[in-house]
Amino acid sequence: FLIINHIDRNRARTYLSHTTAHQTKQSKMAAFASINAFLSQSSLVSKSAQSKNVKFLSKKTARHQMQASQKRATTVMMASAFDGVDQAPPDPILGVSDAFKKCESPAKLNLGVGAYRTEELQPYVLEVVKKAEAKMMEKGENKEYLPIDGLPAFKQCTLELLLGAGHPALEEGRAISVQSLSGTGSLRVGAAFINVWLPGKTVYLSKPTWGNHKNIFADAGVEWKEYTYFDPATVGLDIDGMLADIEAAPEGSIILLHGCAHNPTGVDPTKDQWQLIADVCKSKKHIPFFDVAYQGFASGSLDEDAFAPRFFVEQGMEVFVSQSYSKNLGLYAERVGALNVIANDKEAATKTASQLKRIARAIYSNPPVHGARIVAEVVGDEAMFAEWKAEMEMMAGRIKGVRQSLYENLTEMMPEKDWNFVLRQIGMFSFTGLSPAQVENMTNKWHVYMTKDGRISLAGLSLSKCKYLAEAMVDSFQNC
C-alpha cells in the first residue's frame, strides 16, 4: 500500500520483509506472492514498480502473475462491495413533512405529523417531564449499564399502569416486562421471540395498520397476513369482517390488536365488540399481541384506555403487550417502552423473560437509561403522577376539542354528509375517507399536507384552522 501511495518503494520492501520476518519460509513466500499479485493487479502501480516488486519471486512465478493480472479487468481498488445496493424508497410520512417544509403558502397545514402539537402548533415537552429531569440532575445518579431487561422501577410501574396496581397477575408474578426501545423496539423483540419459539406461526395485522408493523415482523422473520378492519362505507369498523377473518386464521395465530386509538384510522372497537373479538381469539387459541401506544392519550384516562388488554387478561388469555411512552409522556426521542408478557403461570413468565433478554442482548445489550428514569420519577411520585394525568387530559382534551370544532364546521358547510366519524374516531389520527385524488386536491389547492391514504393527524390541527380545514375537505369531497 506504500507503493500504491507512491510513498517509498524501498521503505515498502523493508516493511514487507519486516512483517514477514517471523513467518516460516513457506508462509513468507505465500504472503509475498499474494502481496505481489495484488500489487501487480493494481493499475495504480507503475510498470517499473511492478517489475521491481516481482524480484521477490522466482522469475517464472513473476511472469505468470504479470500475465494473469494483465488479463484481469478490474483491480482490487476499483471494485466495491456496495455497487449493488439500491437506493431505498423515501419514507412516505417523512415525505409529507418535507413537502410541507418546502411549501411557501402561509395557509399551509401539516397533518402528516405523528407527534402532539400545541394549539400554536409547536412541539410540547410536558412540564412534569422537565421537573423529573431537573430532579434527576439533582440526584446525580451514575450512568452504569441497566440490566438487559431495563430499570426495575420502570418495569414495575409500567406493569402497574398496564394492568392496574395490585392486579392478580402481578401478585402471582406471571406478568413480566422487558424495557425496550419504545413501541417499535418492543414489537421487534416480541416478533423475534415469536420467530424462535413459535416458528411457522403467522401474525395477523389489521387492514390498514401502522406501516412499520409489516416491516418489523418481516425483518424478524415472521410471516404476516391481514384481517379486515376498516369499513370505508361507514368510515368505521367492519366488525363482522374482522371476526370472520380472525376466526378463519389457523389455530394459535398471533393477532395484532391496537389497544386504543387505532393508527391510522382512529377507529376503535366498542367494549361489546372487544368482547366478541376476545371470544373468537379464545375459541381459536390465538395469541393476542396488543400494541399500546396511546394509553391515556386517547381518552385522557389511563384506565379507560387500558380496557382492551385488561379485558383479555381477565378472560384468561396469555398476551403480549407492547407499550410506548412516546406520546403519553411526550418522550418520543428518548425511546421508552416495554414488551410485556402476561402468562398463565410464574414459571412460564420467568422463562419467557429470560429468552426475551437473550434476544435483546444481541440487538442492543441493554436499554437507554434516561427515558426510563423519567418514567420512574413521574409515576413513582404521587404529585408528579397527578400532574402527568392532568397534562395527559389536557393533550387528549385538545384533540377532542379540535375534533368537535372540525365536526361542527364540516356539518355546517356540508350538512348532507354524515361527519359523525370525526367524533366517533379517537386519538391522534383520523381516516377521513378522502380518496387519493381528493387528497391531491387538499395538498395542491389548499396546501394541506397529509398522507395519501386519507389519514389526518389531529395533533397537527389548531382550533383556529378548523374552519379552513373543513373548507378544504368539503371542496375536495364535492368537486374531486
Added chain:
Amino acid sequence: MSSNSRVNTIARHINPTSGTMSISLWSGVPQAPPDPILGITEAFKADPATAAKLNLGVGAYRTEDGKPLVLKVVRRVEQAIVSDMSRNKEYLPMGGNAEFCKLSRALILGNDSRAIAEKRVATVQALSGTGALRVSAEFLSKFYPNAPIFLPNPTWGNHNKIFPNGGVKIMSYRYYNPATRGLDYDGMCADLQAAPEGSIVLLHACAHNPTGVDPTPEQWAGILAVVVARRLLALFDSAYQGFASGSLDRDAQAVRMFTQAGLELIICQSYAKNMGLYGERVGALSVVCKNEDNAKRVESQLKMVIRPMYSSPPAHGAAIAEMILGTPQFYEEWKVELKMMADRIILMRQMLHTELGKLGTPGNWRHILDQIG
C-alpha cells in the same frame, strides 16, 4: 378486580390445568442460561468478606475507590442540555443526530480524512457498540449475503450472538497465543489468508476484548496486506478509542491505516467507555465506501434496517456526545479526563507487575504491561 378473574385465579390454584386456562403456551420455553459476567458480580455481592473482596469481572471503569464514574464534563454538558428550554423531545431522524454522526466519524477517521472530504462515508447513530454491530450484521446479510464473518479467537462473547442473530455466519481466526500471552500473528495471517475471498473480518480497533493483546503497527500493516490480497471486508469494533492508550489519535491508527489504503470498511463506534455513557447507549456505525453515490445508497439502506428495529435512536446520550465533540472547550476537558482514566489503568498494570516481581512470583509477567485497555 372482577369476580370472573377471581374465580379463574382460585380455579388455577386448585387445579392448574382446569377452568378457562390450561398450561401456559410458554411452558415449553427453556430458561436461558445466566449471563456469565453478571454471575461474577452477583457472587461478588454475595461474598461476606467485605474488606478483602475484589470484583475484577466488571466491564465498566471504576475509580481508585472502586466507584462508577460520571465524567465532570458529561455532568456539565448534561445540565446544560436539560436546562436548555429551546430543546424538545421530537423524534430524531432514523439515522439519528446528524451533527453527532459527522463529529463521530471525524473522531475515528481524523478531521483531515479524505474519505470524509470525498463524502464517501455513510454514518448512522447507533445503540452503542452492540447496536452498531447488529445493524451492520443485518445490513450485510441483506446486501453482502453469503459472506461469513471471521471473529478473532477469543472475542467478546456477544459477537458470537449478534452476527448469527443478524443473519451472518460466524467463523474464527487464530488470535491469542496462550504460550506467549500475546498475538499469534502467524496464525492470524494464515487463517485470514485461507479465508474465502470477500469474507468479512472483524478486527478490534484497539484494546482487544478479552485479551488486551493488540497488533503492533507493523503487524497491522501485515494484516492489511492480507485483507487487501484476499479482498476481505474489514469491520472494526472500536469500543475504546482514547481509553486504551490515552490518546484518541493513537487508538485510531489501525482504522485510519486501513481507510487511507483506500479500502471499503465498516466501523462500529461506542462511547460507553471513553465518555462513560454506558447506560445512555451512544454509538455510531460508519460504512466507508468507494464513492459518494455508494455511500448515499448505503445510508438509505442502513435506515431501512433501523426503522423496523427501533425506528430512531435515543436522543439524550447523543446530545451529550455531540456537545462534547463539537465544543472545543468541552472536547479538551474530555481529553484530559479520558487520559486520566487510561492512565489509572496503565498505572494499575505497572503496580501489579511490580508487586508480582517483589513477591518473586514465578513466571514471566511482562504481558501485564504489554497488554492494553
